[in-house]
Amino acid sequence: MTKITFVRPGGEREIVNAEPGHSVMETAVDNGIDEIVAECGGCLACATCHVYVDEADLDRLPPPSAAEDAMLEATAAPRTLCSRLSCQLKATPELGDLTVHLPSEQY
Numbered sequence: 458m459t460k461i462t463f464v465r466p467g468g469e470r471e472i473v474n475a476e477p478g479h480s481v482m483e484t485a486v487d488n489g490i491d492e493i494v495a496e497c498g499g500c501l502a503c504a505t506c507h508v509y510v511d512e513a514d515l516d517r518l519p520p521p522s523a524a525e526d527a528m529l530e531a532t533a534a535p536r537t538l539c540s541r542l543s544c545q546l547k548a549t550p551e552l553g554d555l556t557v558h559l560p561s562e563q564y
């Protein structure tokens with residue numbers, strides 16, 4: 458099972474198991490990670506599921522789609538090269554364990 462480590466803005470880490478095929482956003486919501494708001498439920502319409510993927514994991518991820526890339530322009534916290542929308546990141550065995558840093562704001 459894929460383990461996802463959520464790092465809160467203050468540095469606190471929470472490690473949770475992701476159901477296969479679930480998104481990082483769904484995994485966060487299911488486990489009470491409040492920093493992920495996910496207002497649109499994963500429809501790529503809100504950018505309130507913004508995360509910063511750990512640099513060590515960045516190269517293993519598929520690149521964002523054009524629609525995700527466009528929506529990343531609407532994040533509340535600054536966009537960086539590590540920015541992704543967690544509703545678009547699926548937990549799969551191929552992906553392996555993942556660490557994401559939570560932004561301090563989603564609005």
Ligand code: FES
Pocket residue numbers: 482495496497498499500501502503504505506528542543544545
């Ligand atoms: S949950 Fe709305 S864009 Fe990801």
